[in-house]
Amino acid sequence: MRRAGAAAIFLLVIAGAAILSIGVAAQEGILTLRVEPNVVEVAPGASASGRIVLRNESLREADDVEFAWTGATGIALATTPQSVSVVGAFASSTVAFTLVAAPTVAIGDVRGSLEVLYTYCIDELCFQIAETVPVDVRVAATPQTPSATALGETDGFQPASPDVGAWRWWVLAVTVLLVLVAAALGRSRRIRTATALALVVAGVAVLVLGVRLDQHTQAQAVGAVLCTSCVGIETVEVQAPRLSTAQAAAVDRLSKPVELLVFYATWCRSCPYAEAMVDLVATRNPLVSYRLVNAETERGLAAEHGVTRAGRTVVPAIVRVDTGEVLFGAEKLGDRLVGLIEEGM
Amino acid sequence: MRLTKGRRLAQGAGLLLGLFGATGIGMTHILFPGLHCYACPWAITVCPIGLAQNLVIFGTVPFFWLGAIIAYGLVAARGFCGWFCPFGTLNDLLAFRKVRIRANLSYGKFVVLIATLIGAWALTDTVFCKLCPAASLEASLPYLFLGVAKVNGPFLIHMATLGLSLVGMVLVARFWCRYLCPMGAILSLFNRVSLLHVQWRPSSCTGCESCIAACPMGVDPRSEHDSHNCIKCGECVSACRPDCLTLRVGRRRSE
Numbered sequence: 001m002r003r004a005g006a007a008a009i010f011l012l013v014i015a016g017a018a019i020l021s022i023g024v025a026a027q028e029g030i031l032t033l034r035v036e037p038n039v040v041e042v043a044p045g046a047s048a049s050g051r052i053v054l055r056n057e058s059l060r061e062a063d064d065v066e067f068a069w070t071g072a073t074g075i076a077l078a079t080t081p082q083s084v085s086v087v088g089a090f091a092s093s094t095v096a097f098t099l100v101a102a103p104t105v106a107i108g109d110v111r112g113s114l115e116v117l118y119t120y121c122i123d124e125l126c127f128q129i130a131e132t133v134p135v136d137v138r139v140a141a142t143p144q145t146p147s148a149t150a151l152g153e154t155d156g157f158q159p160a161s162p163d164v165g166a167w168r169w170w171v172l173a174v175t176v177l178l179v180l181v182a183a184a185l186g187r188s189r190r191i192r193t194a195t196a197l198a199l200v201v202a203g204v205a206v207l208v209l210g211v212r213l214d215q216h217t218q219a220q221a222v223g224a225v226l227c228t229s230c231v232g233i234e235t236v237e238v239q240a241p242r243l244s245t246a247q248a249a250a251v252d253r254l255s256k257p258v259e260l261l262v263f264y265a266t267w268c269r270s271c272p273y274a275e276a277m278v279d280l281v282a283t284r285n286p287l288v289s290y291r292l293v294n295a296e297t298e299r300g301l302a303a304e305h306g307v308t309r310a311g312r313t314v315v316p317a318i319v320r321v322d323t324g325e326v327l328f329g330a331e332k333l334g335d336r337l338v339g340l341i342e343e344g345m
Numbered sequence: 346m347r348l349t350k351g352r353r354l355a356q357g358a359g360l361l362l363g364l365f366g367a368t369g370i371g372m373t374h375i376l377f378p379g380l381h382c383y384a385c386p387w388a389i390t391v392c393p394i395g396l397a398q399n400l401v402i403f404g405t406v407p408f409f410w411l412g413a414i415i416a417y418g419l420v421a422a423r424g425f426c427g428w429f430c431p432f433g434t435l436n437d438l439l440a441f442r443k444v445r446i447r448a449n450l451s452y453g454k455f456v457v458l459i460a461t462l463i464g465a466w467a468l469t470d471t472v473f474c475k476l477c478p479a480a481s482l483e484a485s486l487p488y489l490f491l492g493v494a495k496v497n498g499p500f501l502i503h504m505a506t507l508g509l510s511l512v513g514m515v516l517v518a519r520f521w522c523r524y525l526c527p528m529g530a531i532l533s534l535f536n537r538v539s540l541l542h543v544q545w546r547p548s549s550c551t552g553c554e555s556c557i558a559a560c561p562m563g564v565d566p567r568s569e570h571d572s573h574n575c576i577k578c579g580e581c582v583s584a585c586r587p588d589c590l591t592l593r594v595g596r597r598r599s600e
Contacts, residue, residue, distance in 0.1 A: 168406040183534040196538040207412025215409035216374040223383035223391040224372040231384040232475035232499040311366045328493045
């Protein structure tokens, strides 16, 4: 019987996995883009190089990043920049590009732009994102920057962060193997000491490597922002938001402007539903206005509006600015949101 | 007795670190050397199991995580279960009865660990967190009182796993640590190389077996003091009259 009881608990653990598989998505970009140098200087008929830094600010991977050039007559890409297969969570990647100026291009400042196309996925749902970053080009007879090169050459810009390639899996495999060896050791004191020393070396190496790759920041970020569906405070709403007849009538009755702040995180599963619900209400009655606030980057604003509870920022959170009242989560949001905005009307 | 008092103090320090966010300090980069939910409103440390699931979901090679785990493993391994982990302390406090289970279910914690990682990979979700009794106690209940959580399906699942675990803890000493804790499973891999260890001198052993009676994990400290089940709590050392068991820090001696 006791064995059956313990087995039942374990089965509960496994069964929970099946019960709680859920997912919806956000549609906002997850990369921040920066072009270096600020102004790319190029002589007519020559080429010049720049680079674009892709910084992934979210917990999701950005996949298949591709580039295209638009605008700035007489300026073009010498070759299409190499696409990036993956920009990992909290990672950065740098891609060099070479611009070529036509011999007849006029001297002066022009602005073109790089279009960056990529996808990211939450569970089975994937989104294609197109973002544009402006590139300022100065066409000068004698460029001041040393980046001008002969046509077709690259300038050898190196990625800012260390390249993490296939070797990382080898480092991981060797270290894990060492841990497993330690677990299976016999009583020989010498072998135990040698294994412990090897583990010290491996442990320090992977710890330093992890810090260099900014994984400690990733760890901190995972804990600092709490998504209500991620630790089982609520389930994710997967249906499109709707207002019942009574809720819609209540929204229509509003007579004064109401300003809302919607705090979200790019990786939060409950946030898209909350954003869509607020948008639905704001579309129905223009007296309702709202602003989306990234809780990860706007920590001060989150603390100011009570979205940070006991040191933890909780998303999704909807704040009514004039009363300071806060709604957390997305469960039964229609009723709660209508209650929030009709208060005092 | 001195050992027991020292352990109580260390367990108090573990609880203090677990709730240090009450001072206003926000989340830090430190991994907690035990099972302590990072969603706890007063946590300043990251739960290693919660983070491990996230890393599996993101496909990150877990260098930082592994480095921190190796450091904890080399220092005390499962000694953190016996001396520091707040959830382990709760197990201690509720150990009112000592029901002996003959079947060897202690490998269950490795099954839970593997299921946790596979669940995170297959379902791209932190599945264990949604069932974890530590999260039930340290996140679901506080957030209910803070007005963030509501009594809903996920909350009731959390309460069910917490309730079952508490019943287990009352009936079987260190029930969670013995059979189910994935963090205990990870730390146990280092039990044979950690600086903190139990030493046994067979030459002075009288075979009274008082150490076996004292062990909260239900193991024989004479033969299993460096097995994956030993939490190095030192209860056997306190119970051993001939002093043939000692709790040591440093290099191991030949037995």
